[in-house]
Amino acid sequence: MATKILDGLVVGGGAAGLATAIGLAQAGLSIRILGVPETPRDDGRSAALFQSSLDFLGTLGVEDALKAHGAPLRAIRLIDITGALVRAPTTTFKAAEIGQEVFGWNIPNAKIVEVLSAAARQTANLTVSPDFFESFEALGDRVRVTLQGGEVLETRVLIGADGQKSRVRDAAGITHRVKPYPQAAITCRLTHPRDHEDISLEFHTREGPFTFVPVGDGCSALVWIMKPEKAEAMLTLSREALAETITRRSNAILGAVTIEGPIASVPLQKLVADKLVEGRVALVSEAAHAFPPIGAQGLNLGLKDVEALVKRLGASHAKGEDPASALPAYARDRKLDVEMRSAGVDVLNSALIADLLPFDLARAAGLAVLRDVAPIRRLAMRIGGWNAPFGGKIPA
Numbered sequence: 001m002a003t004k005i006l007d008g009l010v011v012g013g014g015a016a017g018l019a020t021a022i023g024l025a026q027a028g029l030s031i032r033i034l035g036v037p038e039t040p041r042d043d044g045r046s047a048a049l050f051q052s053s054l055d056f057l058g059t060l061g062v063e064d065a066l067k068a069h070g071a072p073l074r075a076i077r078l079i080d081i082t083g084a085l086v087r088a089p090t091t092t093f094k095a096a097e098i099g100q101e102v103f104g105w106n107i108p109n110a111k112i113v114e115v116l117s118a119a120a121r122q123t124a125n126l127t128v129s130p131d132f133f134e135s136f137e138a139l140g141d142r143v144r145v146t147l148q149g150g151e152v153l154e155t156r157v158l159i160g161a162d163g164q165k166s167r168v169r170d171a172a173g174i175t176h177r178v179k180p181y182p183q184a185a186i187t188c189r190l191t192h193p194r195d196h197e198d199i200s201l202e203f204h205t206r207e208g209p210f211t212f213v214p215v216g217d218g219c220s221a222l223v224w225i226m227k228p229e230k231a232e233a234m235l236t237l238s239r240e241a242l243a244e245t246i247t248r249r250s251n252a253i254l255g256a257v258t259i260e261g262p263i264a265s266v267p268l269q270k271l272v273a274d275k276l277v278e279g280r281v282a283l284v285s286e287a288a289h290a291f292p293p294i295g296a297q298g299l300n301l302g303l304k305d306v307e308a309l310v311k312r313l314g315a316s317h318a319k320g321e322d323p324a325s326a327l328p329a330y331a332r333d334r335k336l337d338v339e340m341r342s343a344g345v346d347v348l349n350s351a352l353i354a355d356l357l358p359f360d361l362a363r364a365a366g367l368a369v370l371r372d373v374a375p376i377r378r379l380a381m382r383i384g385g386w387n388a389p390f391g392g393k394i395p396a
């Protein structure tokens with residue numbers, strides 16, 4: 001019996017893969033997604049999603065379900081505790097200043113995956129499975145894929161949404177550049193007695209940002225960037241001792257914190273694939289680009305890829321074309337944005353950890369201008385999505 005050829009096979013059951021699979025299936029393509037866990041792993045991480053990302057997720061029908069698990073971000077306060085000779089002034093950016101009710105919503109990663117998995121299981125034209133991708137063979141008008149359990153599938157296009165260690169990227173022969181940073185991020189959720197008032201608090205330290213991002217009533221997500229060896233030492237502390245250290249570091253701004261759920265340490269690096277498309281293979285999100293959590297560019301940028309891919313493949317499907325014919329246009333749509341944001345995050349991260357007076361002056365002067373000159377401040381917030389230059393934004 002002839003094997004049925006899928007229109008698309010999506011590899012990776014994280015937020016990007018699930019959003020891709022739902023979007024393509026809703027556009028009428030026959031899709032299977034691999035690597036979707038029964039229960040998503042919770043590493044204490046959350047993602048601050050811009051309104052544009054929420055708008056796209058709204059088209060998939062999941063915006064309200066996602067917001068039910070997160071908190072709105074109405075303001076961002078940058079506080080300089082670098083100990084620099086020239087300290088940047090404390091600056092608060094309000095979404096209302098650019099005519100928005102909120103900058104976005106912060107939602108636990110595990111909840112994003114849980115909500116999208118539930119939606120994927122209800123979507124027509126979409127088969128959800130936990131199996132893992134092993135390898136593929138290009139066959140001219142299709143791709144033959146072998147799964148780790150030995151099953152063989154055929155598809156017109158293969159989409160790698162399988163994260164930073166993407167096996168699809170490597171199997172397609174797409175090279176990538178990696179720049180490791182001397183930083184790791186400690187992530188966990190905190191409860192605290194004082195109200196966060198929907199304000200993301202971002203303390204800037206010499207090693208990188210220390211951030212409390214609202215994630216529910218009386219609850220914030222911590223992203224604390226530090227040297228990897230220090231992060232390792234932090235993880236050896238008891239939960240109580242770590243909570244006490246966090247309270248002290250924040251000057252008890254929200255009172256004495258308690259750690260809820262898992263605590264993780266994530267090494268930070270920049271990764272950029274040299275191509276987004278090779279033949280019938282396309283990459284999205286962290287399979288193609290990953291950054292330190294500066295400016296919340298991670299998943300927000302990944303969802304921009306997903307939106308562009310769904311649009312291009314949906315349009316070609318509607319015309320009855322081979323979906324692979326739309327992939328070069330997808331690569332063109334995304335190339336410049338990915339390269340520019342990657343360079344921008346690099347500059348911001350280097351400025352934050354540089355021990356140089358000119359950077360301190362630039363940051364302090366920049367923040368003073370942004371604090372005091374309303375038109376420039378509004379422009380900065382619009383350009384950055386919600387974040388300002390010099391302070392570097394890190395809701396995470």
Ligand SMILES: Cc1cc2nc3c(=O)[nH]c(=O)nc-3n(C[C@H](O)[C@H](O)[C@H](O)COP(=O)(O)OP(=O)(O)OC[C@H]3O[C@@H](n4cnc5c(N)ncnc54)[C@H](O)[C@@H]3O)c2cc1C
Nearest residue numbers: 012014015016035048132133162163285286298299300396
């Ligand atoms: C500390 C921190 C804070 C962050 N904060 C923010 C933020 O505020 N805002 C924001 O936008 N972004 C943020 N990010 C980035 C964001 O978390 C990531 O961009 C996002 O989770 C990437 O999603 P993804 O689906 O591309 O990859 P992943 O979540 O890595 O998913 C990849 C999936 O592929 C599966 N997989 C791997 N190999 C295979 C295989 N062979 N076969 C099948 N499946 C496979 C994996 O099991 C996994 O489920 C942050 C990151 C960090 C580290």
